[in-house]
Amino acid sequence: MTADGPLAVRMDGIDKAFDGVTVLDDVHFEVAPGEVHALAGGNGAGKSTLMKILQGVYTRDAGTVELFGRPLTATTIQAAKRAGVGMVFQEFSLIATLSVAQNIFLDAEPMRAGLIDDAAMRSRAAALLERIGVEIDPATEVGALPTAQWQLTEIAKALSQDAKVLIMDEPTASLAKHEVEALFSLIGRLKEQGISIIYISHRMDEVYRIADRITILRNGRNLVTARLDEITPKEIVAGIAGRELAKQAGAAHRPATADLPVLLEVTDLHADGVRGATFVVRTGEVIGIAGLMGSGRTELARALFGISRITSGSVVKDGRRLSLNSPADAIASGIALIPEDRRLQGLVLDHSVRENLALPLLGSLRRWGLVASDKVRALSDRLIEQFSITVARPEAPARLLSGGNQQKIVIAKWLGTDPEVLVMDEPTAGVDVGTKSEIVRIVRELARTGKGIVVISSEYPELIAMCDRYLIMRDGQIVESLDADQVANEVDLELAVQGLAA
Secondary structure: OOOOOOOOEEEEEEEEEEOOEEEEEEEEEEEOOOOEEEEEOOOOOOHHHHHHHHHOOOOOOEEEEEEOOEEOOOOOHHHHHHOOEEEEOOOOOOOOOOEHHHHHOOOOOOEEOOEEOHHHHHHHHHHHHHHOOOOOOOOOEHHHOOHHHHHHHHHHHHHHOOOOEEEEEOOOOOOOHHHHHHHHHHHHHHHHOOOEEEEEOOOHHHHHHHOOEEEEEEOOEEEEEEEHHHOOHHHHHHHHHOHHHHHHHOOOOOOOOOOOOEEEEEEEEEEOOEEEEEEEEEOOOEEEEEEOOOOOHHHHHHHHOOOOOEEEEEEEEOOEEOOOOOHHHHHHOOEEEEOOOHHHHHOOOOOEHHHHHHHHHHHHHEEOOEEOHHHHHHHHHHHHHHOOOOOOOOOOEHHHOOHHHHHHHHHHHHHOOOOOEEEEEOOOOOOOHHHHHHHHHHHHHHHHOOOEEEEEOOOHHHHHHHOOEEEEEEOOEEEEEEEHHHOOOHHHHHHHHHOOOO
16 A cells, blocks of 8 residues: 555545435545555445445535545546546446457547547557456457456456546455456556555455455444454444444344244255255244355345256255246245345336236136236235235336335235245345335234245344344355344344354
8 A cells, every 4th residue: 555645535524415314424535546445334334325426426415525636526427537436336337249349448449530440449458458467358259258257357448448546346246266366366466556446345354355444334424444454354344233223123032943844945956156055944934044245145036936047956845846947836836036126026117006916916817818807906905905005096107106115016916926935035125114114024924824934135134123043145055044042133143144253
């Protein structure tokens, strides 16, 4: 880390509010040239908002931003890029059908006589890749590359715009272990060239390997900035989770569920992103699955619902081995999935509330081969009342409802199929506090009726409030099982996820 000269990034007194709700309050953040500075915090801590202000996506309400000693007055993405800020996205922004060179220089192609100069573009791409020590043929189509080389191409793309500060948001989430090593080697070379890196990650092992300092945000305010040799992983975890908040969020004592009959038994399950997961779900039990991004949580849910192909292992329900080759197989076997992204995967936004609620049950709502409108009306009215969905007109498009009511529609429509096993992927994400409480109540009520429920969530207070038992996932495997009485608060759960002793 370079101590002389101006800081690469200096953000002072940053305030930001949306619709009167304060998201950032007097935040200070700085990065030195050639430094890897980790940025951490729980969901809603303000990390993304702070970085979007640095990128020029959001306008700050108050405060100053300097890059290499020069004030950044214009708040646009173009101004931030010109000042040297680059972003490596968690979700790849590359076009698979274009070459590496075409992706790197997309919208900035070298021209000759009014036409794109492909030879010059490949030559410049090759020089850039050589400078950062990446061995990729710039003529290769991106779609033919492994995931790690997509990530390296993203970095080259950012550097092609003369970025001197790189923001990396959970860059290893979709990488295998050997691919992570290649990324870390590149980060080391970039540091030697004086490039500063802001590294957003929840993975403490990675942070301690590559970062010089860490800043933790909590509830939109600075909690601590420290060198990594001056703070322990447990102190970081406690800071992220917020011990005082965690104590408030603890669930009431629940009796152990070990004596309940087994409803679903998963043994040595292998699928895309899942490597030998083994666990059971008992009748009337709520299982929470916790793990870092890329640990295989969502991939496990997709396999159980027949979306991802199970390559080996078994899923047994009520003593019968299931063949889950499609969602239709899962539904017929009494398994339902509340997907992670309600807007893209859970709803048809331009269809009415009634139509969305009826979708999984169209086969049973027919009369003489046609969907019977009176049956659809009766079903949807019952579900709207049962799940307290606030809608003035059930014929209105689902896109007009609040996020909380949209989530209730997704839950209601699948519970209308009366599944015996319900898998819920991030059911409380992006909804208001009242709806979160309602979802927790619904889950506990369903457990009391004897359903087996698997809840995947990054929101530990809600997970603690719902679950009887927790399964910890790492690298596609279930590595630990904890009963509810072993997890007193968010810190305990985060320590288990990170693999740190309580």
